[in-house]
Amino acid sequence: xxxxxxxxxxxxxxxxxxxxxxxxxxxxxxxxxxxxxxxxxxxxxxxxxxxxxxxxxxxxxxxxxxxxxxxxxxxxxxxxxxxxxxxxxxxxxxxxxxxxxxxxxxxxxxxxxxxxxxxxxxxxxxxxxxxxxxxxxxxxxxxxxxxxxxxxxxxxxxxxxxxxxxxxxxxxxxxxxxxxxxxxxxxxxxxxxxxxxxxxxxxxxxxxxxxxxxxxxxxxxxxxxxxxxxxxxxxxxxxxxxxxxxxxxxxxxxxxxxxxxxxxxxxxxxxxxxxxxxxxxxxxxxxxxxxxxxxxxxxxxxxxxxxxxxxxxxxxxxxxxxxxxxxxxxxxxxxxxxxxxxxxxxxxxxxxxxxxxxxxxxxxxxxxxxxxxxxxxxxxxxxxxxxxxxxxxxxxxxxxxxxxxxxxxxxxxxxxxxxxxxxxxxxxxxxxxxxxxxxxxxxxxxxxxxxxxxxxxxxxxxxxxxxxxxxxxxxxxxxxxxxxxxxxxxxxxxxxxxxxxxxxxxx
Numbered sequence: 001x002x003x004x005x006x007x008x009x010x011x012x013x014x015x016x017x018x019x020x021x022x023x024x025x026x027x028x029x030x031x032x033x034x035x036x037x038x039x040x041x042x043x044x045x046x047x048x049x050x051x052x053x054x055x056x057x058x059x060x061x062x063x064x065x066x067x068x069x070x071x072x073x074x075x076x077x078x079x080x081x082x083x084x085x086x087x088x089x090x091x092x093x094x095x096x097x098x099x100x101x102x103x104x105x106x107x108x109x110x111x112x113x114x115x116x117x118x119x120x121x122x123x124x125x126x127x128x129x130x131x132x133x134x135x136x137x138x139x140x141x142x143x144x145x146x147x148x149x150x151x152x153x154x155x156x157x158x159x160x161x162x163x164x165x166x167x168x169x170x171x172x173x174x175x176x177x178x179x180x181x182x183x184x185x186x187x188x189x190x191x192x193x194x195x196x197x198x199x200x201x202x203x204x205x206x207x208x209x210x211x212x213x214x215x216x217x218x219x220x221x222x223x224x225x226x227x228x229x230x231x232x233x234x235x236x237x238x239x240x241x242x243x244x245x246x247x248x249x250x251x252x253x254x255x256x257x258x259x260x261x262x263x264x265x266x267x268x269x270x271x272x273x274x275x276x277x278x279x280x281x282x283x284x285x286x287x288x289x290x291x292x293x294x295x296x297x298x299x300x301x302x303x304x305x306x307x308x309x310x311x312x313x314x315x316x317x318x319x320x321x322x323x324x325x326x327x328x329x330x331x332x333x334x335x336x337x338x339x340x341x342x343x344x345x346x347x348x349x350x351x352x353x354x355x356x357x358x359x360x361x362x363x364x365x366x367x368x369x370x371x372x373x374x375x376x377x378x379x380x381x382x383x384x385x386x387x388x389x390x391x392x393x394x395x396x397x398x399x400x401x402x403x404x405x406x407x408x409x410x411x412x413x414x415x416x417x418x419x420x421x422x423x424x425x426x427x428x429x430x431x432x433x434x435x436x437x438x439x440x441x442x443x444x445x446x447x448x449x450x451x452x453x454x455x456x457x458x459x460x461x462x463x464x465x466x467x468x469x470x471x472x473x474x475x476x477x478x479x480x481x482x483x484x485x486x487x488x489x490x491x492x493x494x495x496x497x498x499x500x501x502x503x504x505x506x507x
Contacts, residue, residue, distance in 0.1 A: 001285075001288065002273065002274065002276075002285070003236075003240045004289070004292075005240050005241075006180070006240075006242075006273065006274075007285075007289055010176075010177055010180075010274070012167075013118070013141070013169065013173060013177055014141065014274065014282060015282060015286065015308055015312070016118075016167070017117075017118065017119040017120060017166055017167070018117075018118050018119075018166060018167040018168070018169050019115050019116070019117050019118075019166045019167070019168055019169070020115065020116045020117075020118075020168070020169045020174055021114075021115055021168065022083065022114040022115060022116060022145075023114075024085060024086055024186060025083050025084060025085055025086065025114055026083075026084055026085070026086050026089035026109060027081055027082070027083060027109075027110055027111075027112040027114060027147060028081065028082040028083075028084065028089065028092070028093065028107050028108065028109055028110070029079060029080075029081055029107070029108050029109075029110050030079060030080040030081060030082060030105065030106070030107055031079050031080075031105075031106045031108075032103070032104040032105040032106050033104045034103040034104045034105050035079070035080045035105050036048065036075065036080065037103070038099075038100065038103045038105045039058070039073055039080070040210070040211075040213075041211070041212065041213055042060065042096060042099060042213060042214065043058035043059060043060055043071075043073070043213060044058060044059040044060075044061060044196070044201075044205055044206035044207065044213060044216075044219075045057065045058040045059075045073065045205055045206065045207060046207035046209070046210040047073060047075065048210075049207075050073075050075055050136075051075075052075055052076050052077045053075070053076055053132075053133065053134055053135065054074075054075055054134055054135050054136050055072050055073060055074040055075065055083070055134040055135070055136040055138075055145055056072065056073055056075075056136055056205075057070065057071075057072055057136075057137070057138075057184075057201075057204050057205040058070060058071055058072070058073050058205055059196055059201045059205040059206060060092070060095065060214070061196060061213070061214055061215030061216075061219065062214065062215055063214060063215050063218065064195075064215065064218055065195055065196055065197075065215040065216075065218035065219035065222060066193055066194060066195055066196070066215070067191050067192050067193065067194055067195075067196050067199060067201060068091070068095070068192065068193075069084070069088040069091055069092055069095075069192065070088070070184055070191070070201060070205060071083060071084035071085075071088065071092060072084070072136075072138075072145070074132075074134040074145060074147070075134070076132065076134070081112075081132075081134075081147065082107070083114060083145065083147075085186045087186075089109070093107055093109070110149060111149065112147045112148060112149055113147065113148050114145065114146070114147045115145070115146045115147075116138050116139075116143055116144070116145055116146075117143055117144050117145075117146055117166070118141055118142075118143040119143070119144070119166075120279070120311060120312060122144070130148060130149065131146055131147070131148045132146070132147050132148070133145070133146055134147075137204070137277065138183070139174055139177055139178050139181060139183050140177065140178070140180075140181025140182070140183045140204075140272045140274060140277065141177070141181075141274075141277060142277055142278065142279070177274075179244060180234070180242060180272070180273040180274065181271065181272035181273060181274055182200030182203055182204070182232060182271030182272050183200065183204065183272070184199075184200070184201060184204075195219075195222060195228055196215075196219060197219070197222050197223060197227045197228035197231060198228045198230060198231060198232070198246075199232065200232050200271050202223075202227075202231075203271055203272070206219070208220060208223055225491075226249055226490070226491030227249070227491065229248065229249065230246040230247065230248065231246065231247060231249075231252060232244060232245070232246055232247075232271065233245055233246070233247045233251075233252060233268055233269065233270055233271070234268075234269040234270070234271065234273060235258070235260070235264055235265075235266040235267065235268060235269065236266045236267045236269050237264065237265065237266040238265075238266065242269065242273060243264055243266070245260065245264070247268065249488055249489060249491065250485065250488045250489055251268065251488070252268070252488065252493065253268060253484060253487075253488050253493070253496045253497055253500045254268055254269060254270050254493075254497045254500065255267060255268065255497060255500040255501055255504050256268045256484070256500050257504075279312045279313045280312075280313040280315075282312055282313075283309040283310075283312040283313035283315060283318065284309075284313075284315070286305050286306075286308055286309040286312070287305075287306065287309045287315070287317060287318050287321070289305060290302045290305035290306045290309060290318075290321065291321070293305060294321070294325060299325060299328075299329060302325060303322070303325060303326070306318055306321055306322045306325070307322070310322065310341075314341070314345060315345075316342060316345060316346055316349065319338050319339070319341050319342040319345065320338075320342060320351055320352075320355070322335075322338045323335045323336075323338035323339045323342065323355050323359075324355070326338060327355065327358070327359055327362075330362070332359045332360075332362050332363050333363075335355070335359050336356055336359050336360070339351075339352045339353075339355050339356045339359070340352075340356075348379055348382060348383065349379070350376050350379045350380050350383060353372045353373070353375040353376035353379060354372075354373075354376045356368075356369075356372040357369045357370075357372035357373040357376060360372060405432060405435075408428060408432065409428075409429070409432055412425040412426075412428040412429050412432075413425075413429075416429070421448075421452055423449050423452050423453045423456060423459075426445050426446075426448050426449045426452075427445070427446065427449045427456065427458065427459050427462070429441075429445045430442045430443075430444075430445030430446035430449065430459065430462055430463070430466075431462055433445060433466075434446075434462050434465060434466055437469075439466045439469045439470050440470065442462065442463075442466040443463065443466045443467065443470065446459050446462055446463035446466060447463060449463075450463060450479075450482075454482075454486060455486055455490055457483060457486060457487035457490060457492040457495040457496065458492075458495050460479055460480070460482060460483025460486065460487070460495070460499065461483060461495045461498055461499050461502075463479050463483075464476050464479045464480045464483060464499060464502060465502070467479060468502070468506060473506065473507075476506065477503070477506075477507050480499050480502060480503045480507070481503070483495070483496075483499045484496055484499045484500055484503065487499065
């Protein structure tokens with residue numbers, strides 16, 4: 001969960017409607033039937049996987065997997081566009097035109113007005129003017145790129161009251177959120193001529209599942225070999241402020257407390273800082289902070305935040321919280337409307353009818369209160385029936401899992417009869433013992449695993465869990481320290497981060 005400091009600081013950027021003029025960018029029109037396949041083979045992004053009317057960030061590498069430039073590819077069914085910073089436009093055209101040999105592709109510079117728009121919904125534009133809209137991620141935020149061939153800004157974009165009221169964001173605000181999200185902010189010196197693994201372009205602009213492109217073999221080899229020696233991360237200091245840093249492999253464990261030679265100390269955090277980017281995720285995030293305001297009895301602040309959450313993505317939790325809070329403030333008519341919306345979202349909601357019954361009772365409307373009480377009773381019976389079916393399905397799933405566990409246990413024992421030092425079988429037996437809460441047996445198996453193979457990251461994690469359950473905290477601490485170090489050096493980030501989380505919790 002993000003800190004309250006950054007929630008407040010970037011509230012208007014993440015949750016409100018605004019525009020940002022991309023006036024330092026050049027639009028290049030891409031035509032020809034081979035346009036998508038050509039760019040798919042020339043850049044790091046998977047062009048084939050993006051849908052029409054979408055855009056994606058791409059990097060162009062050399063054969064050493066170093067970044068030459070980066071750009072956005074905007075895809076439609078009739079044509080495509082490249083949106084590139086003006087510092088890269090000439091290089092891009094010269095470079096890519098050398099590779100157009102047999103492909104039916106043509107690149108041509110053109111004059112466009114270009115805006116990135118962060119909005120809860122599409123703007124209603126005048127259809128008489130040709131404005132093309134592409135959806136995607138920019139600055140680490142969901143939004144749309146609006147482009148038009150008209151160079152008259154007033155004619156092109158001053159098309160509706162919605163657009164007129166759209167705030168224009170300052171470049172300094174955009175640069176700061178780019179810094180926190182690891183998004184390139186039009187600074188060629190920042191990322192160019194570095195291995196892509198040494199930049200946050202490795203997070204946003206490359207697919208390691210697609211086919212061949214220039215530098216792909218080297219990029220894949222570095223990625224498979226634990227990435228670059230130094231990679232970009234964030235450090236959160238004691239004041240909860242974030243600092244971009246480059247970290248060695250051994251320190252790239254989220255949650256690890258470190259002190260750098262520069263004097264900076266804090267907790268390792270990965271990019272992007274704002275991981276919740278979809279409307280639902282952001283709505284849930286706002287609802288969390290609304291609950292904090294609710295607990296602090298900041299009623300109006302909580303109501304505003306709940307409404308914003310509902311505007312982004314209506315949820316049962318948000319509508320129920322809104323109704324309860326309005327009821328507490330004795331705004332019963334509004335509370336009933338919230339419960340009506342909850343019932344529209346989930347017609348079987350017991351709480352919608354239960355709360356409405358209570359609100360009608362407070363208003364002295366006894367008959368309506370009784371109707372809603374009856375509805376709540378009927379819904380409760382239906383819910384009990386669904387819960388019984390669900391319980392039966394869970395029991396069947398549990399029985400199937402137990403049968404599969406017995407089969408795995410039989411297989412592991414057969415392997416151990418042949419080779420008592422087989423680490424995979426020993427780890428399997430230890431994992432099963434841990435799941436069955438036989439912590440002593442788990443310890444016995446897993447201690448043997450790490451003795452035989454000191455690089456077995458998952459074994460350290462499960463051994464530490466067993467030791468914690470056995471209250472052997474001294475051994476657990478030593479195990480976690482060793483496990484985090486070994487997993488970090490090996491590049492096993494998931495077990496490393498889970499062990500770091502356990503270490504932070506208990507030590």
